[in-house]
Amino acid sequence: MDQDIESAVVISKAIGFSIExxxxxxxxxxxEIGVYSSCPHLTDARIKLLRLAGTxxxxxxxxxxxxxDGKLTKALILAHDWKVEEIFEKHYSSLSDPxxxxxxFSSIDDVIHERLTKxxxxxxxxxxxxxxxxxxxLSAASRLCDDYDISTPLTSGGIYTGLIFNLFGLxxxxxxxxxxxxxxxxEWLENPDVLEGKKVLVMDDSVVTGRTLRRVEKExxxxxxxxxxxxxxxxxxxxxxRKVPDTFxxxxxxxxxxxxxxxxIYHMLKQxxx
Numbered sequence: 001m002d003q004d005i006e007s008a009v010v011i012s013k014a015i016g017f018s019i020e021x022x023x024x025x026x027x028x029x030x031x032e033i034g035v036y037s038s039c040p041h042l043t044d045a046r047i048k049l050l051r052l053a054g055t056x057x058x059x060x061x062x063x064x065x066x067x068x069d070g071k072l073t074k075a076l077i078l079a080h081d082w083k084v085e086e087i088f089e090k091h092y093s094s095l096s097d098p099x100x101x102x103x104x105f106s107s108i109d110d111v112i113h114e115r116l117t118k119x120x121x122x123x124x125x126x127x128x129x130x131x132x133x134x135x136x137x138l139s140a141a142s143r144l145c146d147d148y149d150i151s152t153p154l155t156s157g158g159i160y161t162g163l164i165f166n167l168f169g170l171x172x173x174x175x176x177x178x179x180x181x182x183x184x185x186x187e188w189l190e191n192p193d194v195l196e197g198k199k200v201l202v203m204d205d206s207v208v209t210g211r212t213l214r215r216v217e218k219e220x221x222x223x224x225x226x227x228x229x230x231x232x233x234x235x236x237x238x239x240x241x242r243k244v245p246d247t248f249x250x251x252x253x254x255x256x257x258x259x260x261x262x263x264x265i266y267h268m269l270k271q272x273x274x
Contacts, residue, residue, distance in 0.1 A: 136254035158203030210243030
């Protein structure tokens with residue numbers, strides 16, 4: 001069928017179907033035009049037909065084609081709506097770094113925006129390879145964000161993880177920590193008074209000697225938190241967890257979280273589809 005004719009036929013016919021209408025008619029039209037199309041403006045028409053009369057396999061094929069065409073968010077939201085969880089879990093990790101940071105920066109005031117932009121440049125997140133940890137970080141954030149009151153990401157290693165967790169609602173208090181000689185330098189970048197009595201999750205990319213973490217733990221404890229745990233962006237392959245001070249409670253790393261909480265990630269992703 002010629003593309004222009006196909007477009008006219010599909011749009012005119014599909015527009016007439018609703019959830020109460022003729023399922024057989026929708027099925028016949030879907031059989032006529034197929035699941036795939038090179039006409040991008042037919043996407044919404046096919047979605048309507050598939051929702052009304054499509055099989056699970058047709059929905060999976062259609063979602064894969066959306067994903068291949070770069071329509072990531074639409075594909076993921078439909079995958080959740082249609083309960084095609086394997087497609088959702090397979091592709092949610094493709095949420096890109098620029099998309100995350102663009103959303104984060106669009107929702108904060110100018111002063112914090114300027115500070116985080118500078119910290120992002122210091123962290124050099126694109127070249128440090130953090131994007132390879134995105135699937136696990138999304139999964140970890142979706143699971144842990146309700147277990148803590150606040151995070152303390154350390155720059156430059158923890159800022160990326162802190163922003164991912166913040167997308168799921170976990171507030172953050174940034175601190176700069178850096179190993180120096182036999183000790184470590186430390187500086188609060190935001191007011192730490194809010195840590196009192198709170199469940200705090202310190203964030204860094206890895207631990208080598210433990211000097212930086214010892215200084216961090218000492219500084220955090222000055223504000224009488226209720227609990228202090230630590231999260232590492234990288235797994236034990238890049239860290240020596242034996243160097244984590246005993247005063248920390250739980251130790252997490254990104255590779256501990258292979259299975260995503262799809263519903264929470266779905267709600268977060270919907271913010272990008274407006």
